[in-house]
Amino acid sequence: AQSVTQLDSQVPVFEEAPVELRCNYSSSVSVYLFWYVQYPNQGLQLLLKYLSGSTLVESINGFEAEFNKSQTSFHLRKPSVHISDTAEYFCAVRSMDSSYKLIFGSGTRLLVRP
Amino acid sequence: SQTIHQWPATLVQPVGSPLSLECTVEGTSNPNLYWYRQAAGRGLQLLFYSVGIGQISSEVPQNLSASRPQDRQFILSSKKLLLSDSGFYLCACSRGPTNTEAFFGQGTRLTVV
Numbered sequence: 619a620q621s622v623t624q625l626d627s628q629v630p631v632f633e634e635a636p637v638e639l640r641c642n643y644s645s646s647v648s649v650y651l652f653w654y655v656q657y658p659n660q661g662l663q664l665l666l667k668y669l670s671g672s673t674l675v676e677s678i679n680g681f682e683a684e685f686n687k688s689q690t691s692f693h694l695r696k697p698s699v700h701i702s703d704t705a706e707y708f709c710a711v712r713s714m715d716s717s718y719k720l721i722f723g724s725g726t727r728l729l730v731r732p
Numbered sequence: 733s734q735t736i737h738q739w740p741a742t743l744v745q746p747v748g749s750p751l752s753l754e755c756t757v758e759g760t761s762n763p764n765l766y767w768y769r770q771a772a773g774r775g776l777q778l779l780f781y782s783v784g785i786g787q788i789s790s791e792v793p794q795n796l797s798a799s800r801p802q803d804r805q806f807i808l809s810s811k812k813l814l815l816s817d818s819g820f821y822l823c824a825c826s827r828g829p830t831n832t833e834a835f836f837g838q839g840t841r842l843t844v845v
Contacts (some may be wrong), residue, residue: 652833652834655738661836661837661838661839662822666834667832667833669832708775708776710834711823712826712832712834713831716783717781717783717789718764718783719780720764720766720781720826720834722768722775722776722778723775724775725775
């Protein structure tokens with residue numbers, strides 16, 4: 619069985635402050651890890667992913683996430699947020715076996731204030 | 733790249749009526765297909781997923797069923813809707829195993845009255 623936990627339902631921060639959105643997962647099989655973002659009134663889109671190799675992955679807009687196998691975590695960070703980063707962020711895992719099962723966490727709403 | 737078509741965008745149905753939501757995919761063959769329900773504060777709940785025609789895996793026992801009659805067609809159904817079936821339904825696809833990104837449709841807002 620697989621599960622994804624995002625403990626923070628909402629994270630308010632001021633513009634230019636750092637932020638960390640937490641994600642922990644459990645799985646009986648090896649998984650790929652993802653962060654998806656949903657901007658207001660838009661669909662979900664991929665932000666970044668970990669498949670293999672370096673445990674630190676980055677997105678084009680300054681976010682990064684680090685895969686920690688021992689802690690089964692994949693936290694998302696950004697050193698300085700912008701107003702435009704206000705969105706809902708979803709952590710997800712997809713099993714590496716042939717089921718291709720893809721499950722999501724409950725989401726974290728990031729609210730960036732001026 | 734693949735495109736996902738979902739319809740209708742909005743649907744209001746009475747309790748006890750049947751449901752059929754359709755999702756079709758363009759731009760890829762043999763996709764992995766998924767149905768999710770999105771609720772505020774509860775994220776995306778996986779309902780069904782499919783790796784091929786006629787192959788359906790169910791995640792949550794409930795009042796819904798899914799079918800995949802063609803390679804790029806995924807249908808979500810119910811024989812009798814309940815009030816609790818109201819929600820936002822999303823179809824998604826991915827190509828595996830080398831292409832892991834999932835793409836989403838625009839969703840259907842279902843209100844059961």
